[in-house]
Amino acid sequence: MVTRRTMLEGSLMLAAGACVPTPLAAAGGQRDMAGHRLWYRQPAAEWTQALPIGNGRIGAMVFGGIEAERLQLNEDTLWSGGPYDPVNPLAREALPQVRRLIAEGRFAEAHDLANARVMATPLVQMAYQTFGDLLLTMPGPSAPVRDYERALDLDSAIATTRFTRNGVHHERTVFASTGQQLLVVRHAVSGEGTLDLDVQLAPAQEMTVRAQGDRLIARGRNRAAHGVAAALRVAGLVEIRPEGGTLTAERDRLLLRGARAVTVLVAMGTSFRRFDDVSGDPDALVADWIAAAQSIPFAQVQAEAMAEHRRLYRRVRIDLGDDRGAALPTDERIRAAQTRDDPGLAALYFNYGRYLLIGSSRPGSQASNLQGIWNDSVDPPWGSKYTININTQMNYWPAEVTALPECVEPLVRLVRDLAASGARTAREMYGARGWVAHHNTDLWRASAPIDGARWGLWPMGGAWLCTHLWARWDYGRDKAFLRDIYPLMQGAALFFVDTLQTDARTGRLVTSPSLSPENAHHGDIAICAGPAMDQQILRDLFDQTAQAADTLGIDAAFAAQLRDLRARLAPDQIGAQGQLQEWQADWDAQAPEPHHRHVSHLYGLFPSQQIDLDATPALAAAARKSLELRGDKATGWATAWRANLWARLREGDHAHEILRFLLGPERTYPNMFDAHPPFQIDGNFGGTAAIAEMLVQSRGEEILLLPALPSAWPQGSVQGLRVRGACALDLAWRSGKPVRVVLISDSDAERVVRFGERRLTVSLKAGRAHRVPLAPLLG
Numbered sequence: 001m002v003t004r005r006t007m008l009e010g011s012l013m014l015a016a017g018a019c020v021p022t023p024l025a026a027a028g029g030q031r032d033m034a035g036h037r038l039w040y041r042q043p044a045a046e047w048t049q050a051l052p053i054g055n056g057r058i059g060a061m062v063f064g065g066i067e068a069e070r071l072q073l074n075e076d077t078l079w080s081g082g083p084y085d086p087v088n089p090l091a092r093e094a095l096p097q098v099r100r101l102i103a104e105g106r107f108a109e110a111h112d113l114a115n116a117r118v119m120a121t122p123l124v125q126m127a128y129q130t131f132g133d134l135l136l137t138m139p140g141p142s143a144p145v146r147d148y149e150r151a152l153d154l155d156s157a158i159a160t161t162r163f164t165r166n167g168v169h170h171e172r173t174v175f176a177s178t179g180q181q182l183l184v185v186r187h188a189v190s191g192e193g194t195l196d197l198d199v200q201l202a203p204a205q206e207m208t209v210r211a212q213g214d215r216l217i218a219r220g221r222n223r224a225a226h227g228v229a230a231a232l233r234v235a236g237l238v239e240i241r242p243e244g245g246t247l248t249a250e251r252d253r254l255l256l257r258g259a260r261a262v263t264v265l266v267a268m269g270t271s272f273r274r275f276d277d278v279s280g281d282p283d284a285l286v287a288d289w290i291a292a293a294q295s296i297p298f299a300q301v302q303a304e305a306m307a308e309h310r311r312l313y314r315r316v317r318i319d320l321g322d323d324r325g326a327a328l329p330t331d332e333r334i335r336a337a338q339t340r341d342d343p344g345l346a347a348l349y350f351n352y353g354r355y356l357l358i359g360s361s362r363p364g365s366q367a368s369n370l371q372g373i374w375n376d377s378v379d380p381p382w383g384s385k386y387t388i389n390i391n392t393q394m395n396y397w398p399a400e401v402t403a404l405p406e407c408v409e410p411l412v413r414l415v416r417d418l419a420a421s422g423a424r425t426a427r428e429m430y431g432a433r434g435w436v437a438h439h440n441t442d443l444w445r446a447s448a449p450i451d452g453a454r455w456g457l458w459p460m461g462g463a464w465l466c467t468h469l470w471a472r473w474d475y476g477r478d479k480a481f482l483r484d485i486y487p488l489m490q491g492a493a494l495f496f497v498d499t500l501q502t503d504a505r506t507g508r509l510v511t512s513p514s515l516s517p518e519n520a521h522h523g524d525i526a527i528c529a530g531p532a533m534d535q536q537i538l539r540d541l542f543d544q545t546a547q548a549a550d551t552l553g554i555d556a557a558f559a560a561q562l563r564d565l566r567a568r569l570a571p572d573q574i575g576a577q578g579q580l581q582e583w584q585a586d587w588d589a590q591a592p593e594p595h596h597r598h599v600s601h602l603y604g605l606f607p608s609q610q611i612d613l614d615a616t617p618a619l620a621a622a623a624r625k626s627l628e629l630r631g632d633k634a635t636g637w638a639t640a641w642r643a644n645l646w647a648r649l650r651e652g653d654h655a656h657e658i659l660r661f662l663l664g665p666e667r668t669y670p671n672m673f674d675a676h677p678p679f680q681i682d683g684n685f686g687g688t689a690a691i692a693e694m695l696v697q698s699r700g701e702e703i704l705l706l707p708a709l710p711s712a713w714p715q716g717s718v719q720g721l722r723v724r725g726a727c728a729l730d731l732a733w734r735s736g737k738p739v740r741v742v743l744i745s746d747s748d749a750e751r752v753v754r755f756g757e758r759r760l761t762v763s764l765k766a767g768r769a770h771r772v773p774l775a776p777l778l779g
Contacts, residue, residue: 034326035319035347038672039151040064041329043161047072048669048679049331051152051159052374053183055176055305056362056410058268059373060134060183062174064150064161067138069172071185072376073131073236076366077272078205079443080127080223080378082231086120086448091429094118099501099512099529107525111453114513114527118429119456120448122226125440127383128369129222130376131236131268132203136172136187139196154355157309158302168193177305178362180293181267184301188261194245197262200253204378205234211249214240215290219283222270223378233271235282239290240264241298263298265290275417275445312358315403316720318691320347320713331670338664341712346691349663352672353398353688356681357407361395366443367410368395372681381678386414388461389439389517390598394637394682396468397607397644397689400475401696403722408472412485414441415465419488421445422462426495434494437462439517454526458515459499460534463541466492467608470544477726477746482548489545490555493562496538500565503530503584508570510535510584517600521587530584532601535569540608542566572604572611572619579629580604580611580622588629595631597638599645602626606641606648609699613650624649632658636667636674640686647693647708655694656710662687696731698723702752702759705731705738705777725749727764741772753777 043064044050050061050072061072094117101110148163161172172187189195199216201209207220218236238254240247245259256262267286271278293301323344325333330348337345360372370391371384386392392411399408422435425447430436437447439458449456469485500509510530517533520526543566546559575586582588582601604610605623613620623645632642632654639662646655661667662683667675674683694708695718703723717732717740726746732739738755745751745764753760755777764770 033153033155034323035344036154036351037151037326038154038330038348038352039149040331040670041148043148043150044671047376048673048675049671051150051671052356052359052372052673053152053157053159053174053176054359054373055178055181056358056360056365056373057181058176058183059359060174060176060266061374061376062150062152062159062161064159066145066148066163066165067142069136069161071134071136071174071183071266072374073134073183073266073268074373074375075131075268075270076373077270077443078129078131078222078232078234078268080129080225080230081228081444082278083276083444084228084446085424086122086125086446086450087425087428088118088121088448089428090117091119091448092431095430095513098527102512102527102529103501103504107522107527110513111525111527114453114457118449118513119452120446120450122228123450123452124226125383125385125442125446125450126225126228126444127378127380128371128375128385128443129378130204131234132201132205132207134183134185134238134264134266135198135200135202136185136264137198137200139198154351155310155313156306157313157355157359158306166193167191170195173302175302175305176359177293177301178308179304180296180301181289182293182301183266184298184305185264185266186261186298187264194258194260195256195262196258197256198253199238199240199256199264201236201238203236206230207234207236209252211252211254213249214247214254216252216254231278233278233280233282235269235286237267237286237290238264265293272443275421275443309358312404312406313354316354316718318347318350318716318718320344320716323347330672334663334668334670334672335665337660341660343713343716345663346659346713349668349672349684350402350688350691353684354402354404356684357395357399357404360681361407361410363406363409365410367392367414368681370680370682374681381676381680383442385440385442387440388437388465389458390600390641391637391680391682393464393468393607394640394686394689396685398685398692400471401692401722402688403720403728405472405476408468411465411468412472414445415462415469415485415488417445418447418462418465419491422447423491430495430499432495432498434491434496434498435462436492436495437465453513453515454520454524455515455518457513457527458517459495459511460514460537463492463496463537467537467540467544470540470548473548474724475722475726479551483552486545486548486552486554489541489548490558493541493545496541497561497565501529503570506570506584509565509568510570511538516582517598519582519591519593519596519598519600521583521591523592528583530570532572532580532582533603536572536601536604536608536610538569539566539610572622574618574622577625577629578622579626580619582626588626594629595634597634599626599630599638599641602645606644606693612699620649633661635676636662636683637676637680637686639667640674640683640690643690644686644693647690648697650707652694652708652710653712655690655708656712659687659690692721696721696723696729698725701725701750702754703727703729703743705741705753705755706733706736709733709736711736725751727751737778738774741774743770743772744768745770
């Protein structure tokens with residue numbers, strides 16, 4: 001359950017690892033707003049044209065209507081169902097037979113047996129839900145409108161709609177307050193005339209709404225799904241603060257007449273406290289949030305909300321050059337970018353990705369799901385849940401490098417919850433110690449395999465999430481944090497200590513049963529042993545857990561055991577086409593989908609660093625060949641992954657071509673949401689990470705400057721990015737070469753700065769800006 005206290009505690013948890021702003025990034029002066037603004041000449045006609053606002057826990061899509069405004073509402077604990085245990089009681093007995101069939105190459109039989117006796121019950125998980133709509137309607141006949149504009153200011157996190165109607169100028173602003181935990185709408189008029197407004201709440205859940213005084217009061221329950229009973233109580237409270245005029249309560253709506261302005265406060269909550277506790281009091285929550293704001297003027301609420309947003313957003317600034325495209329409305333600009341380079345659009349996309357992460361994942365909130373926090377359906381695509389075979393992880397790819405460590409706190413909490421539910425799954429399904437999560441989870445932290453053996457029998461979701469815990473440590477170097485999350489990593493590793501199988505053909509250790517995420521190798525069969533991605537994730541998990549134990553001075557015997565197991569894992573292999581093999585056998589050429597969206601076997605190249613142009617050139621060449629065979633164009637998130645992979649190969653122009661496709665109308669909606677299609681937010685975050693990856697990469701103590709800079713961005717600058725080792729970076733370049741590099745380390749340290757093949761070792765003092773001499777790097 002979210003309270004002000006839990007939000008504060010979540011912020012403090014990561015405070016020690018938070019970013020040290022660089023002088024330029026921290027400057028609070030006037031900004032060039034072109035790179036921080038989405039704008040349009042007409043209201044949104046559909047959801048993917050509306051503009052998102054959010055504070056991590058609650059959010060809205062703002063349509064910018066004229067006579068009728070719609071705010072589609074979300075609250076991040078509003079999911080279907082309630083606590084449930086999906087582990088199939090037949091699974092543990094069936095698993096040895098499934099493994100035997102896989103070892104004998106009888107994959108279809110293994111597939112059928114797994115579907116019959118291993119998969120979760122129910123076979124699907126619960127879905128993230130929409131709360132409903134707030135409707136603001138100006139009664140009376142339509143009238144001509146002029147000077148219309150709606151915009152989203154990424155720097156202030158405010159959506160604004162302006163127009164003139166019947167000679168009266170209207171301005172409507174919408175934002176989400178983190179401190180007050182409210183959505184706030186203000187509609188003001190100027191000139192001759194007043195404002196008439198009908199205010200209505202239209203819930204999408206099983207709720208009743210009644211008007212009382214200056215409030216709309218909504219109460220009810222969430223929805224049952226797939227045999228899981230509805231367990232959440234849901235509440236909403238809307239308060240109207242008019243300036244002038246009269247306000248009348250009428251059944252389920254409030255009628256405002258003759259006002260000069262009105263402020264609307266919206267509070268939403270559920271009885272969710274934890275994945276196994278739904279005993280909260282949502283009526284008290286929403287009443288407390290409204291009551292706490294009653295004595296605070298609108299201007300103060302707005303100023304505090306802006307300041308809290310800017311505390312995170314203004315840590316990083318980016319300039320990629322030509323921004324003339326900003327003169328076009330954003331929807332037109334996206335279409336126009338297909339015919340010419342628009343560096344400013346890439347910078348806007350980068351800024352938008354950071355904005356979306358701030359808006360969908362804050363300390364105390366739930367982690368960002370498939371749609372972040374924004375969803376208009378009670379039956380959204382893929383349940384708008386947590387797909388942890390790539391999509392949830394991609395949501396957090398930009399968090400560390402773009403200086404948003406606080407936004408990782410909900411992900412850390414999700415992993416902590418999964419370790420609890422996943423321990424039961426490990427014990428009851430596998431007879432193993434530790435914990436496991438498969439390819440999806442939900443609010444209730446279900447961790448058993450879902451959807452069918454073709455997609456869900458993949459035990460690596462939790463292991464991959466643990467690499468994000470390590471990244472938080474690596475970018476922040478906070479030993480207290482490492483000590484706190486070590487048991488999660490240790491438990492994830494322990495599961496594989498107990499469940500790895502020996503391949504009778506090679507003597508190597510492999511996972512079984514498993515699959516290469518969502519890709520089949522024979523017909524519609526995906527089940528197998530030891531796909532490349534599993535082995536790569538385990539190398540990272542075992543390495544990082546052992547390193548964490550070393551750093552903390554604990555668990556020496558377990559660290560040694562992990563290093564021994566790591567050495568026995570099946571290695572990456574190069575196939576007959578010169579490609580990196582996706583499976584233990586060279587099945588790549590016969591796989592039914594040669595251009596499959598997933599490139600799971602390239603995890604070792606990105607986001608991992610196991611495959612490297614310098615350290616493993618043969619594997620890097622094989623990964624490049626796999627990318628060529630897969631093709632550049634895919635779904636939105638898969639396109640973003642490809643851009644990151646080519647950037648890691650230091651091929652900037654190729655990465656940029658893919659980025660251009662990602663930013664075009666086939667993969668970007670008019671509101672700049674990523675088009676899978678349909679909408680998934682992971683592509684936005686993957687694209688943001690790719691832009692950062694093109695500008696700077698870090699590996700151990702080495703910092704690579706402009707490793708994949710495309711020719712389309714010959715000059716530019718970025719301030720406030722973070723690199724591994726708890727260090728911040730300011731970087732400016734001209735003609736493709738660095739002209740200014742400043743590092744600020746959180747501790748005394750030495751770093752190796754690299755440009756091309758030239759390297760320079762620099763000594764850094766904690767908290768001091770160090771300007772790197774460039775002559776040794778430029779030759």
